[in-house]
Each structure stands twice: as structure tokens, then as C-alpha cells.
Amino acid sequence: MATIGSSHPSLPLYTNTHIPSTARSDSYGQTYNSYSKTHSAPAPPKHIHYSKCNGRRKALCIGINYTGQRNELRGCVNDARRVRQFLIKNGYPPENIVLLTDDSEDPRLLPTKKNILACMKWLVKGAQPNDALFFHYSGHGGQTPDLDGDEVDGFDEVIFPLDFKKNGHITDDVRPLPDDCRLTGLFDACHSGTVLDLPYIYSSHGRLKGSHVSSRARRRKATNADVISWSGCKDGQTSADTFHGGVAVGAMSHAFVSSLTNQPNQTYQELLRSVRLILHPRFSQKPQLGSSHHIDTGLKFVF
Numbered sequence: 001m002a003t004i005g006s007s008h009p010s011l012p013l014y015t016n017t018h019i020p021s022t023a024r025s026d027s028y029g030q031t032y033n034s035y036s037k038t039h040s041a042p043a044p045p046k047h048i049h050y051s052k053c054n055g056r057r058k059a060l061c062i063g064i065n066y067t068g069q070r071n072e073l074r075g076c077v078n079d080a081r082r083v084r085q086f087l088i089k090n091g092y093p094p095e096n097i098v099l100l101t102d103d104s105e106d107p108r109l110l111p112t113k114k115n116i117l118a119c120m121k122w123l124v125k126g127a128q129p130n131d132a133l134f135f136h137y138s139g140h141g142g143q144t145p146d147l148d149g150d151e152v153d154g155f156d157e158v159i160f161p162l163d164f165k166k167n168g169h170i171t172d173d174v175r176p177l178p179d180d181c182r183l184t185g186l187f188d189a190c191h192s193g194t195v196l197d198l199p200y201i202y203s204s205h206g207r208l209k210g211s212h213v214s215s216r217a218r219r220r221k222a223t224n225a226d227v228i229s230w231s232g233c234k235d236g237q238t239s240a241d242t243f244h245g246g247v248a249v250g251a252m253s254h255a256f257v258s259s260l261t262n263q264p265n266q267t268y269q270e271l272l273r274s275v276r277l278i279l280h281p282r283f284s285q286k287p288q289l290g291s292s293h294h295i296d297t298g299l300k301f302v303f
Helices: 076-089 113-124 215-220 251-262 268-279
Strands: 057-063 097-101 132-138 141-145 155-159 182-188 200-202 208-210 226-231 241-244 247-250 288-291
Touching: 057 076, 057 113, 076 097, 076 132, 076 182, 076 247, 076 251, 097 113, 113 132, 182 251, 200 268, 226 251, 226 268, 241 251, 247 251, 251 268
Parallel strands: 057 097, 057 132, 132 182, 182 226
Antiparallel strands: 141 155, 200 208, 200 288, 226 288, 241 247
């Protein structure tokens, strides 16, 4: 199982769906599993502090159009580039942002499974308290049968690298980051509502909707890090590819960047409402907000 976050990493509306047609099976290959069957569960978090996000900033932006493949997308590469520029304008150093797109001429920057896993490790390498890490993914997403019993609905949410037909999908879970380190995930993919397996999901009124993972999973994935996930839809929904101003974009990526560009100082609750309102007139997808710990959604969202 691929993980975003480790205490000791080794190393970055024309098609109305971000999911290959058979994605709900495991026909694309077995999940990359970095947990052994005997891996001991971490102790439950003793405390949670919000990250100040005033330390080092690093980001990984991934956009995959799957050019020439079945279910080709149009806006994902544009999404990744736009999010990169948005992060630069908000204080992320360009040299600390890795961009993986399938139109790259550098093979090291193609969003293959190998490169994505290596860049995930790079993202969290050397992370310290109050660092701000940002992970953006725009591409195909799906669900596969849960093999370790930590999903209430019986399915793991997955993302599909450029070479998924040969090398399989990636299951994104969070493993322990340093205490008080922020990881923000932005997922513009189908079935992405709980892609990071974070236990707390919130309504647009700021109320906790409950936990989607089992108590066993919550114990295993306990972390003192400050992890926030913004995803384009519920687990059972699809995320749209669309056009804005004649440019192909993913609906969620566009809504997220547009909302924060027009009104930078929003609370978690305000931002969730805003992206849902931007999408509501044209799309049925319902963006989701998740966290690794209970958050006060009336606080300003920082990243």
C-alpha cells in the first residue's frame, strides 16, 4: 500500500468521469503494499496540534490525461500546472514543487507508478513540525476490494498512474508524519471522497458527519500529524472533466483554485461551501472535506 507520509521515508465536460470502466475490480494489478501482515499498529495519538504552516513548504502536483488510452481525459495536465502556479503565488518555492504530467519530455517526470511512489517519499522526506506539504492529484480514480478489513464499505479508494495497465494502481493512505506537520491533499478524481482514509468527514455546515473507517483502522492509522483532504466527490460519485474559458479543466481543481484566488482568507467551512456552490449548477458531484483529527471548521484554512 503506497503511503503519503512516513517517519523515515527513503527518497514527487466531455468525458464526465475520471475512472477506467473496470476499475472496481483488481484487474489492474495488486495494490502496492508497504505494510506487512505483522506490522504493529501505532499507539493512538496523545495530542493534536494544528500546524502553523510556517516551516518549509513542499508540493507534489500530478496531472494525467492518459493520452492515447481508453477513457482519455483532457483537463488533468492543465489542473496540475494551474495548482503549481497557485501554490507558488501562495508562498511555495518553485524549487520545492515537483510536477508530474504525461506530456513531460523528461522520463523522470512522467506520472508512472514508480515515479509517483518515489515522489511521495520525496515529499515527506525530512518533514518537521509546522512544515506544510501539499499533494495534488488530477486523473483517474476508482475502488478495489478492501483486502485488510479497514474499510466499512469493503472497498479501498485508489488512483491510477499513467502505466496502471502494466504496473497496477496505487492506494493512498497516510502513515505517520512528524507531530504537528501539515499535509494537505487535493484530489480531483472519481470515488475520491475518502481516498486518504481519514477518519473524520465534515458537512458544509461544519458538522462532523462521522467516521467512515473501522475502529481497527483508526488505531492503525493514528497520527499526531495535521492531515487535511479536499476531494472532488463522494466515494460513490464521479468527478467531471469540463471546460472553463475554452480551457479543459477538472471541475474540482478549478473550483478549489478559483475560490481561494477570489477569496483567500476562508475558513474550512466557507471553502467547502464555496467549492460546492461553484460546482452545484452544472455537476452532481459533492466535494468532501476530511481530516486526521477533529477540526474546528470555523478556523481559517491555511496550507
